[in-house]
Amino acid sequence: MVWGVVQFPGSCDERDAVHACGLAGEARLIWHEERALGGVDAVVIPGGFSYGDYLRAGAIARFSRAMEAVAEFAAGGGPVLGICNGFQVLCEAGLLPGALLRNENLRFVCRQVDLIADGARQSPFLREIEPGERLSIPVKHGEGRYYAPEEMLDEIEANGQVAFRYAPGQNPNGSLRDVAGVLNEGGNVLGLMPHPEHAVDPLTGSVDGLKLFSAASSALANA
Amino acid sequence: MDRHSLPRPGAAGVVSRHRELGLTDAEFELIVEKLGREPNDVELAMFSLLWSEHCAYKHSRKLLRRLPTEGERVVMGPGENAGAVDVGGGYAVAFKVESHNHPSAVEPFQGAATGVGGILRDVFALGARPIAILDSLRFGELDSPRSRFLLDGAVRGIGHYGNSIGVATVGGEIYFERPYEHNCLINAMCVGLAKREEMVRAAATGVGNAVVLMGAATGRDGIGGASVLASAELGEGDDAKRPTVQIGDPFEESKLLECCLELLEQGLLVSLQDLGAAGLTSSAAEMASAGKVGIDLDVTKVPLRETDMEPFEIMVSESQERMLCVVEPANVPAVLVLCEKWQTGAAEIGTVTDSGQIRVLRDGEPVGEMPVEALVDGCPLYELDPAEPAGWIYRNRATLDPDAAPADTLLALLASPNVASKRWAFEQYDSVVGSRTARRPESADAAVLALPEAGNAIAIAIDGNGRRVACDPYAGTVEAVLECAQNLACVGAEPLGLTNCLNFGNPEKPVPAWQLERAVSGLADACEALGVPVVGGNVSLYNEGPEGPIYPTPVVAMVGELPDARLARSSAFLREGDAIALLGPFAPSLAGSQLAKLRGELDAGLPQPDTEAVARACALLRDAIRAGRISSAHDVSDGGLACAIAESAIAAGLGCRVDLQPLRERGCTPDEALFGEGSGGFLISGEREVLVELGGVVLGRVGSGAIELVAGERRVSVTLADVKRSWLSLRHLASPDRSE
Amino acid sequence: MTRARVLIRPKEGILDPQGKAVEQALPALGFEGIEHVRVGRMVELEADDPAQLAALCEKLLANPLIEDYEIESLDGTA
Amino acid sequence: MTRARVLIRPKEGILDPQGKAVEQALPALGFEGIEHVRVGRMVELEADDPAQLAALCEKLLANPLIEDYEIESLDGTA
Ligand SMILES: Nc1ncnc2c1ncn2[C@@H]1O[C@H](COP(=O)(O)OP(=O)(O)O)[C@@H](O)[C@H]1O
């Protein structure tokens, strides 16, 4: 199983993502100018501040050549995980519903939070997580307030596309309906603001994030 | 004419111009003598910057010679862009603290942001990848709207730059004291990791090699800025000295950083140097001086953001996010290709020569020519004229009734901004990026970062309680060094090296001169006693407001090594039933304490710390931590033992019962036992026999729910919830209406 | 070359914390009678071909899910 | 009540990192011939007394050290 981690100018967590993926397979970086993904089995769009997050987070990065390849890969059912800035890029690219706005308190926030898996929908990333399960994972972002119009929210909820919510009372950014992560309709594309790649070692916080990587890895092995 | 730029030729007499630029008549005469003629505009501008306090250390260099700088683990010492120590496994850790006080007093967000940007460049100039940022901040009291504005902007600015560039901000400190009201202190530290053999120095070598400027285009940023500005007090309404504000662009720096590291990895650079204060002038001159060569620079080749810039403006611009490197001619095309990959600017702007001169050319025609030696080492160094003041020169203001009940006193101390939790601030910083942060802010006394490459870990602490240094500059500075050492001991780390930033008032005045001299003596003696080399530092003088100098503030930062990050303890109590003990030569006194401040009873003088005894206690604790024998460790500092106990309890969500009778038996009053401060105290918890065996004095037990302290007739009984509420009193500072 | 200005504002109904923060800060600064504050973005630029601008807004400058935009020509003629 | 719009932009000569990043990204998105991109902010509001607005800009909306501002009335009359 080979993971590709897309690196844009201004990405920050790409090495951390490579490290986390490396615990569940092999991993390599994909430079944003590459047109082909080089046969990887799954893609991570990592956290950071691609293009400085200028204008809107993710607005510029989504036009990169590698993102065209990612869109094709996703359309073919390939697993794609967008973390934080990666989530923003996937929303901007239209691969996930909704948008991420500035945190309600207008401050960057870095904090360990509890997530609750919603998980009604099948996804290669969620196979090792029970619906209702609690995960401790850090958030760190300034633009993480999940927004979608009411009808869209109803629809993605009805479709089981909400993957994670912040545990009650722990919503760090004012996200509507406490949404922390969403899936596309096919379930193969997951975006979330919290950083599972920073929750893969008890020494640095928790290991709850590792489940997303190992689940995708075993899903592919069984496919 | 732009009020920040230099007068053009003919605009005014030469004599008044050098004064406007901060040079004395004697200094100007010396320049004329060294050149054998009068300097032209370009030369005068360049001399004035390099001969400023900020660049030439005119008033501090002689003192700094007293600092011990040698040690087995030192890889790079003072004189390089940052200091570096060997951490084993073929790796070195580079680190430095730098001030950005004056720019931040003008525009706190950009001032702090560019402060972080600048210190990052100093570290990656060595070929080290930045892995951590720390910040040390000082403001006036929070009841002042201006202080709140500066605080808010500075915290957001540090977060903005560090978060965007993806370097974890893992620690820092914030103090609020009236003397910083008109002159806040913004000191930023960066720590980087490098393979020893890939490190690079800043010396330009190889006559005929190309000089390449990388990064952002050059604009009129900070012209007459940091260098000149940092060398004179910033008076009210002193507009002419205000620089054009420098704007930080962390995105640009992130590309520049990755590009530089990749260039070094490919062996394409001969040497590398950041552009900081005094821009191209100082970088080129320092590189030439270190390599004992000359450099020719053609300003027409410098990529500009604005078209109509004069040569002197290009030479002194402080535009951010730029680096200068020396490249063998054959490698220039490869360098340019990599810069293109990283979408970072690059231009060959000059060559290394054997002339020993810095020559500034415009379209190939010289517009300035100066001996490197005169620029870099020619500035006269001054003796200080110190005088000890008669007594306490700062104002006192009482905000707490001396007769308040001990429980109320404890809650007031915990709620006071110097002691209260800084969570509202550090949650605005990404502390986890890089996957190394084993101890995040507030979880232990020092930040702990794992170094899987080297097979071990480092711990970092930064301290400098200006109020105590004001009481006694010598003892206060010794205490700052000891506190760093104690913080490292609490996580089981052994000090490898120290850096510092000396923030003081006007050195031309007797009292700040005395403070500076005594502080440097304390720094030297403490480092000597601990055997910790000073590998670098920075000096910021002329920090004064209308009421006089700031508290003298040496900010000390120490980096230590521990074999395994997993061994580090937290400052939080671990489990109910553990014994609590005091370890170390702690002799608490109210002198200079947070309580004395609240009671308005500050006065000159501090007890002299027993450095040797503290060093022994540090070693003892370090070994015990590494052996896994202790549950928690926390050093006793602001607010004394009572506050240390409350902090360990809050962090754990556990209570405790403690009797301070052993301190009473050492002759302490109840107030001193509860709230007195001083070096050498560790609050540790664990198995009773172990603590006793270590020489700890058992004071009580970890319990649940409430904190109960007894000191003779004085008793404190408070619920954990009350204590926590007081300690989180600054939470509101992260509310939205304070941000913009 | 045409100079143009693009005004981008949060769509009606979307919480605008920046606007709210401004409103909350007003009384302390002594301002009264200021309401309905909304904070958006402004992009000013010069374009060879002003006909490109609508596409530029749709694709990059604004996100139509959350933002409305408006293009103003800054030259006498459009 | 007057409706007004405040336009805030980086001062001439002051670095505008956002404008620079957008401008540099445009060719890759297929937009040629767009230059001098500056990104600023726009604040729309209603004010009882439009005479207050300049002071509001100085104190709160803009940072006069690094930004210029411009006040436009959005009602027919000023
Ligand atoms: N307080 C100090 N203690 C020890 N070394 C110092 C101190 N202040 C400055 N230095 C050393 O002097 C040199 C010049 O410092 P500085 O001008 O801050 O460097 P830069 O030009 O890279 O900003 C550096 O090598 C620094 O380590």
Ligand SMILES: [Mg+2]
């Ligand atoms: Mg330097």
